[in-house]
Amino acid sequence: xxxxxxxxxxxxxxxxxxxxxxxxxxxxxxxxxxxxxxxxxxxxxxxxxxxxxxxxxxxxxxxxxxxxxxxxxxxxxxxxxxxxxxxxxxxxxxxxxxxxxxxxxxxxxxxxxxxxxxxxxxxxxxxxxxxxxxxxxxxxxxxxxxxxxxxxxxxxxxxxxxxxxxxxxxxxxxxxxxxxxxxxxxxxxxxxxxxxxxxxxxxxxxxxxxxxxxxxxxxxxxxxxxxxxxxxxxxxxxxxxxxxxxxxxxxxxxxxxxxxxxxxxxxxxxxxxxxxxxxxxxxxxxxxxxxxxxxxxxxxxxxxxxxxxxxxxxxxxxxxxxxxxxxxxxxxxxxxxxxxxxxxxxxxxxxxxxxxxxxxxxxxxxxxxxxxxxxxxxxxxxxxxxxxxxxxxxxxxxxxxxxxxxxxxxxxxxxxxxxxxxxxxxxxxxxxxx
Amino acid sequence: xxxxxxxxxxxxxxxxxxxxxxxxxxxxxxxxxxxxxxxxxxxxxxxxxxxxxxxxxxxxxxxxxxxxxxxxxxxxxxxxxxxxxxxxxxxxxxxxxxxxxxxxxxxxxxxxxxxxxxxxxxxx
Numbered sequence: 001x002x003x004x005x006x007x008x009x010x011x012x013x014x015x016x017x018x019x020x021x022x023x024x025x026x027x028x029x030x031x032x033x034x035x036x037x038x039x040x041x042x043x044x045x046x047x048x049x050x051x052x053x054x055x056x057x058x059x060x061x062x063x064x065x066x067x068x069x070x071x072x073x074x075x076x077x078x079x080x081x082x083x084x085x086x087x088x089x090x091x092x093x094x095x096x097x098x099x100x101x102x103x104x105x106x107x108x109x110x111x112x113x114x115x116x117x118x119x120x121x122x123x124x125x126x127x128x129x130x131x132x133x134x135x136x137x138x139x140x141x142x143x144x145x146x147x148x149x150x151x152x153x154x155x156x157x158x159x160x161x162x163x164x165x166x167x168x169x170x171x172x173x174x175x176x177x178x179x180x181x182x183x184x185x186x187x188x189x190x191x192x193x194x195x196x197x198x199x200x201x202x203x204x205x206x207x208x209x210x211x212x213x214x215x216x217x218x219x220x221x222x223x224x225x226x227x228x229x230x231x232x233x234x235x236x237x238x239x240x241x242x243x244x245x246x247x248x249x250x251x252x253x254x255x256x257x258x259x260x261x262x263x264x265x266x267x268x269x270x271x272x273x274x275x276x277x278x279x280x281x282x283x284x285x286x287x288x289x290x291x292x293x294x295x296x297x298x299x300x301x302x303x304x305x306x307x308x309x310x311x312x313x314x315x316x317x318x319x320x321x322x323x324x325x326x327x328x329x330x331x332x333x334x335x336x337x338x339x340x341x342x343x344x345x346x347x348x349x350x351x352x353x354x355x356x357x358x359x360x361x362x363x364x365x366x367x368x369x370x371x372x373x374x375x376x377x378x379x380x381x382x383x384x385x386x387x388x389x390x391x392x393x394x395x396x397x398x399x400x401x402x403x404x405x406x407x408x409x410x411x412x413x414x415x416x417x418x419x420x421x422x423x424x425x426x427x428x429x430x431x432x433x434x
Numbered sequence: 435x436x437x438x439x440x441x442x443x444x445x446x447x448x449x450x451x452x453x454x455x456x457x458x459x460x461x462x463x464x465x466x467x468x469x470x471x472x473x474x475x476x477x478x479x480x481x482x483x484x485x486x487x488x489x490x491x492x493x494x495x496x497x498x499x500x501x502x503x504x505x506x507x508x509x510x511x512x513x514x515x516x517x518x519x520x521x522x523x524x525x526x527x528x529x530x531x532x533x534x535x536x537x538x539x540x541x542x543x544x545x546x547x548x549x550x551x552x553x554x555x556x557x558x
Contacts (some may be wrong), residue, residue, distance in 0.1 A: 207518065299470060299491040308489060308496055 012150070045227040049264055058398060062394040065419040068146050070350070072203070072372045072412030073396040074135065075256045078229070078339065079343050079415055080327070084253040087326045100279070102294040108318065110294035112281040115321040118328045122231050123245035124238025127268035130279035131321040132264030132313065136165040136247025139195060139225050140172035141266060141311055142244040145275040146193030147178045148310050155193045158184040158211050159226065160200040163401035169195070184211065191220040193244075198226050198234070202348075202410055203372025204364060216241070220271075228252055228265070230370055232333070232340035244268045254320055255326030263320040274300055277311030287354040339415050343371040345412035351375070354411065357430045363408045372412035376396065380409045383429055390428050439502065439540060445524060447502040449540055457530040458490065458521065461554045469521040473533055475508035475529035481534060483541030488498060488531065490521070491504045502544055505536040526533035 020026055027035065045053065063160050064098070068079045083325035088094060090200070092107060099105035112130045119128035132138045155173070157166060157180060178192065187194055189434050194215035198208045208224060215222035226247045237245035239327070244279045249263030250256070268276055274297070282296030302309040333341065351373045359378035377383060380397055388392045399406035436450035444462035448455040471491040477501065481487050481501045501551040510532050514520060521529035545553060 279518065297492070299496055304494075305489075305490070305496040308498070 017100075029317075033369070034351040056282075063363050064391060065418045067418055068424070069390055069393045070411045070413065070417060070425060071396050073201070073410060074164070076229075076414055077256060077257065077263075077369075077416050079253050079387050080253050080255065081330050082321050083330045084302070084326045086325050090230065091298060093319060093322055097357045100295050101291060106293060109281050109295075110323060111281065111322050112279070112316075112318065113283060114329070115133060115325040116281060118325055119249075119265045121264075121268050122228060122236065122328070123226065123235030123267045125242075125245050126270040127273055127276065127280075128265060128267035129276050130281055130316040131249070131324075132266055132278060133317060134250075134260065134262040135162070135246065135269050136168035136224065136264075137172075137224070138246035138248070138264035138266045139165045141245045141277045141313065142223045142266075142268075143152060143178070143193055143195065144172065144176055145182075145244060145268070145277070145310055146223065147176070149221065149272060149275050152190055152192035152194045152220070153178045153224075154181055154186075154190050155179075155189050155195055156181045156184065156186045156220075158187070158194050158196045159206050159399075160202055160204075161195060161197045164227065184214065187214055187218050187220065189218055191215070191218050194218075194221050195223040195225065198283040199230060199370055199372065202364070202374040203369045203412065205234075205368040205370065206376070208237070208242070209235075212237075212241050215243075222361050227370075229340050229343070232316075233344065233370065238267075238269075244301050249320070249324045252324035254323055261317055261320055262316050263324055265324075273297065273424060275310045276300065277309075278313045285342045287335050330404055338372070342415040343413055346415070346417055346419070347371045347373060347411075349419075350417075350425070352410060353422065353426045354415045354429065357426070360429075363405070371414060372410055374405075374408050374410045376407050378407065380407055384409070385426070387428055392425055392428055394425065394429065439544035439546060440553075441499045441500060441502050441544060442553065444554075445500060446538040447540065447544070448505075449536070452505075453508070454505070454534045454536050454540065455530050456487075456502060456532050456534060458499070458525055459526050459550070463522050463525040463529070466497065467494045468489065468492055469501055469518045472514045472521065472531065473512075474514070475507050477506050477507050477509055479507045479553050481505065499514075499531065501532075501534065502554075503534055503536050503540050504538055507532050508535050509533040 015022065071078050077417045096108060099108045102109060116128040116130060120126065132141055139199055145204060145368055146155060147153060169187055172179050194211055196206060196208060198209045200204050212222040223244045223246065224242040226237060226245055228247055228249055229251050249265050254262060279295060280297050281293050286292045298304060300309065302312045302314055332382040346368065351362065354375055355361050361376050363374040363376040384394050395409035395411040398408050398410060436448050438448045439448055440459065445460045446457055446459050454506065469490060469492050473489040476488050481502045483502060485501050486498045486537050487501045490497050490499055516540050523529065
């Protein structure tokens with residue numbers, strides 16, 4: 001049998017069977033102005049020519065060295081041990097698509113199970129799923145869990161959730177018929193969930209235990225959106241009683257890559273297990289008593305529960321989840337803590353240095369932060385542009401989302417920003433006109 | 435002993451005074467296959483006849499449960515949390531789902547044993 005099933009003969013037979021003269025005739029309802037007359041593609045180029053072409057395209061990118069990047073805003077440059085790529089590039093993992101059959105895919109299923117275990121341990125929650133697309137969709141999925149669980153149709157965003165996560169949340173809400181309210185003063189007995197981000201979008205620490213308590217006083221669920229690296233220093237959501245913990249896992253072994261693919265994680269208390277969206281791998285035993293892994297509790301999912309399912313998510317970001325598993329396993333609790341401590345120390349060092357320069361001050365003096373912080377900067381836009389010309393990707397102007405904070409710029413530091421890089425930034429930003 | 439009635443959607447209800455016990459029929463459990471989870475309302479919840487009061491999941495399907503009577507839920511069968519298979523083993527007895535304090539008579543449209551037997555083709 002030919003590999004390409006649609007030969008000219010096949011096509012002619014099919015058209016004849018349905019009584020249509022040509023494929024074009026099938027498309028006559030599409031206005032001709034919307035149709036391409038004919039694609040004039042080149043004959044094709046060799047592998048060598050293709051590589052050269054791609055290199056020249058890539059050469060047009062502005063690439064800042066990791067150590068000179070001080071911009072976070074939800075995506076961070078961190079050191080990625082070589083072990084991550086060594087494992088994720090194995091073809092057994094790399095090329096496989098939805099390999100969920102237990103009789104054929106024990107390795108993949110075990111890797112997912114270990115990811116779930118690591119996320120549950122990191123967040124202090126009972127159970128994690130096999131991963132979601134990114135932090136934004138994880139927030140939205142958690143909100144849907146809460147509306148289904150409570151039968152209520154309002155969620156409250158308390159404090160500064162990443163604005164783009166908020167947009168995704170409102171998109172989901174519009175489709176699912178719930179509303180998103182802003183501000184903790186909106187918490188009431190009709191609230192399904194209180195959603196907060198720790199640290200918040202500016203990098204500042206919030207009183208997450210207090211918001212959790214206030215959610216529970218309204219019989220609502222508390223959804224904590226957390227930075228996974230921060231959990232090496234902060235109490236995990238499970239410890240202060242949050243019901244669902246979500247977040248963006250990009251920092252756990254993934255490069256920024258123009259914004260994806262990244263990694264959403266979601267974990268919850270066991271009472272909410274039946275509401276958890278997406279794939280879930282469980283550990284069991286085969287008939288000879290040997291340990292094995294298999295998808296479990298699939299009756300939650302859309303292919304069985306249909307419209308009664310919490311979510312239509314039937315997949316996950318397995319390869320990204322694997323990268324996170326390798327990263328967390330390789331680092332271990334001590335390594336993760338070291339990463340967090342180095343980032344914390346450098347970010348505070350940088351904040352102190354920058355805030356001592358003329359025309360620059362802390363935007364929220366006295367507010368606690370970990371790795372990222374907001375500064376008020378005179379002529380911020382001009383300075384950022386000048387730094388960019390010097391090969392330094394400095395902070396993120398938040399005025400795009402907060403018009404009243406037009407002169408506020410957030411900076412971040414991770415372990416990749418060495419003291420020399422910090423010196424260079426401080427010298428360059430204070431150089432010339434303030 | 436009270437009166438037992440049936441619904442078109444394969445629930446049974448046993449009425450004793452103003453208390454109604456609700457479950458699914460043997461026919462329903464045989465069609466569902468192995469029951470793996472039953473989602474039931476908390477006591478205190480008000481239900482109307484015809485309302486969806488929970489979901490039953492088997493290895494094959496997830497189905498809504500419809501309440502044959504109106505009133506307030508006074509008890510849900512907690513033993514099903516760890517032993518959902520009781521619904522298969524003893525659907526008309528230990529596999530009951532909820533008890534409801536009725537605020538009126540059972541709704542119209544319920545079937546008696548003969549009517550239900552006719553519906554499912556003779557076997558109860």
